[in-house]
Amino acid sequence: MLSKLNVIEQCDKFPYPTKEPDLYTAQLKSFYKFHVEGCPATLGWMLESTVRIIQWPENWKIDHDDKTVILAGTSVTERSARMMEVLQAERTRESFKVLKGWRNELFPVYGPEHELLLSIERAGSPLFGIMIYGVHMNAYIVEDGKIKYWVGQRSQNKQTYPGLLDNSVGGGIATGGAPLDTMVQESVDEAAFPEELLRQSLRPVGAVTYFDVRDERAGGETGLLQPECIYVYDILLPSGVIPKPADDEAEKFHLMDVDVLQTKLSEGKFKTNCGLVIVDFLIRHGIVTPENEKDYIEILARLHRHLEFPTGRSW
Amino acid sequence: MLSKLNVIEQCDKFPYPTKEPDLYTAQLKSFYKFHVEGCPATLGWMLESTVRIIQWPENWKIDHDDKTVILAGTSVTERSARMMEVLQAERTRESFKVLKGWRNELFPVYGPEHELLLSIERAGSPLFGIMIYGVHMNAYIVEDGKIKYWVGQRSQNKQTYPGLLDNSVGGGIATGGAPLDTMVQESVDEAAFPEELLRQSLRPVGAVTYFDVRDERAGGETGLLQPECIYVYDILLPSGVIPKPADDEAEKFHLMDVDVLQTKLSEGKFKTNCGLVIVDFLIRHGIVTPENEKDYIEILARLHRHLEFPTGRSW
Numbered sequence: 243m244l245s246k247l248n249v250i251e252q253c254d255k256f257p258y259p260t261k262e263p264d265l266y267t268a269q270l271k272s273f274y275k276f277h278v279e280g281c282p283a284t285l286g287w288m289l290e291s292t293v294r295i296i297q298w299p300e301n302w303k304i305d306h307d308d309k310t311v312i313l314a315g316t317s318v319t320e321r322s323a324r325m326m327e328v329l330q331a332e333r334t335r336e337s338f339k340v341l342k343g344w345r346n347e348l349f350p351v352y353g354p355e356h357e358l359l360l361s362i363e364r365a366g367s368p369l370f371g372i373m374i375y376g377v378h379m380n381a382y383i384v385e386d387g388k389i390k391y392w393v394g395q396r397s398q399n400k401q402t403y404p405g406l407l408d409n410s411v412g413g414g415i416a417t418g419g420a421p422l423d424t425m426v427q428e429s430v431d432e433a434a435f436p437e438e439l440l441r442q443s444l445r446p447v448g449a450v451t452y453f454d455v456r457d458e459r460a461g462g463e464t465g466l467l468q469p470e471c472i473y474v475y476d477i478l479l480p481s482g483v484i485p486k487p488a489d490d491e492a493e494k495f496h497l498m499d500v501d502v503l504q505t506k507l508s509e510g511k512f513k514t515n516c517g518l519v520i521v522d523f524l525i526r527h528g529i530v531t532p533e534n535e536k537d538y539i540e541i542l543a544r545l546h547r548h549l550e551f552p553t554g555r556s557w
Numbered sequence: 558m559l560s561k562l563n564v565i566e567q568c569d570k571f572p573y574p575t576k577e578p579d580l581y582t583a584q585l586k587s588f589y590k591f592h593v594e595g596c597p598a599t600l601g602w603m604l605e606s607t608v609r610i611i612q613w614p615e616n617w618k619i620d621h622d623d624k625t626v627i628l629a630g631t632s633v634t635e636r637s638a639r640m641m642e643v644l645q646a647e648r649t650r651e652s653f654k655v656l657k658g659w660r661n662e663l664f665p666v667y668g669p670e671h672e673l674l675l676s677i678e679r680a681g682s683p684l685f686g687i688m689i690y691g692v693h694m695n696a697y698i699v700e701d702g703k704i705k706y707w708v709g710q711r712s713q714n715k716q717t718y719p720g721l722l723d724n725s726v727g728g729g730i731a732t733g734g735a736p737l738d739t740m741v742q743e744s745v746d747e748a749a750f751p752e753e754l755l756r757q758s759l760r761p762v763g764a765v766t767y768f769d770v771r772d773e774r775a776g777g778e779t780g781l782l783q784p785e786c787i788y789v790y791d792i793l794l795p796s797g798v799i800p801k802p803a804d805d806e807a808e809k810f811h812l813m814d815v816d817v818l819q820t821k822l823s824e825g826k827f828k829t830n831c832g833l834v835i836v837d838f839l840i841r842h843g844i845v846t847p848e849n850e851k852d853y854i855e856i857l858a859r860l861h862r863h864l865e866f867p868t869g870r871s872w
Contacts, residue, residue, distance in 0.1 A: 259574035260865045421847040445843035528760035532736040539868040546861035553854040
């Protein structure tokens, strides 16, 4: 049985400088820092094994003393093309298992002024350890004063976490996508919610941030770093509106009362990062309270981790 | 004009290990660590100047090489009595300005298993740099689909931050007080809300945590460390229920729409930690969004800081 804090720990795995300062510093020293030329901010952390395997073309400066990987380029287009070139070449060489999950989807990398610096193929993002962004939705109804939550069940055909439980809707934010627009589109595509209803009733309610270290369940190489931000939305559905599987994301939807939701959570039935969004939902709706949850403060801090990288915004 | 992030920065002042690792480490090295004998966890950070001024009786071990202050004692009662003895003596000696604000109110200090280790007079807590706890409430109504928020105005006679704007209700949690019970009691005492309504409709919605470094506005010595947790409650008031000043906390209450609320916030009219609770409220209610606030992710992380100390719970 997982506690709520265990649920968070399954996703937020990188050591905390506030808790294990020596371990944190030691791990940090082992990583290569990913930069783009002319920008002082570190954009991601790479494993030494990754840096050693990649056959770096010109325009990349690898410094094994400083442990830096610096991508040269004067524009977003140029940097993105050079990133694509490297990843395509490694995909052809079959050097990394994560690249077998090629998505043809571009993720943004932002600088310290929230400016877009480059785009990177989604499957390649954990090799560079950059921040990635998603949107997740909690769709719920209230019956006799009690909340019931629409849980998605992931298709058995999904590349990642097949068959596990999910939030009502969720997806990644590609380059150029604003959170709200992405959330609306995903909700139409995955659950057939009416767009007009979404535009009226979707409520942005925060974000969860955490620092994952990829394990077997994520597929591909283990130990890759993945700092992540999920923008969170709530929608209180009017009566008669129910989600319907509309693409190959969710196989079906289950309406669960909060006791069942918490049981499934403690049994580890949720995709790990969806569990974080559920815990955040249960706290904001007053179901998990300071009185019934001993780790309340620790959980809140770990749902909103302060990450070491610039965070995104370019819409 | 203060941005929302500036509002947070006025309260959450201690450097971040994730952002300024060298400054963080340097500051840390300058502090004395407060411990109780037999417990490995650091409970607070003390300034060297504080440690040098206090005339330590027996039962306290001061190590100037390790920079530790260790309180001996085998029970909560014994440790609390020894803490009171030190603070009373320094109060009599008039060694610290903060002790002029003696409150006759005991604050709890917790260990790593959430167990109560000792109590400390509220006014003395910043000398030991321990975590302190409060409860704040957002009381609001919805008119024509728009939120209006009941802002308290602090009495001109208050010891701290006289005349500034406040959340609807707020107060510290004394030893033995559970958050919900404390919130109910404060709301009855300060705003004359009916207890039955509170018990039915108060909703715990999270907590904000931050790390303050005391400045002139707080009164007393500057530079003292004050890590803090505020449990946050929302209440949607039924029509006809309004707050009424009931003791010497709030002089009056103002019903503000969210635009006015944000203007007052940007003008620095709020007591600093009340500003954090307002920003958290505006995010949870979808008024501050990823699209209209460039620092959205940074703000959320800093409203939920991961602190270096055990956090409390003993009810």
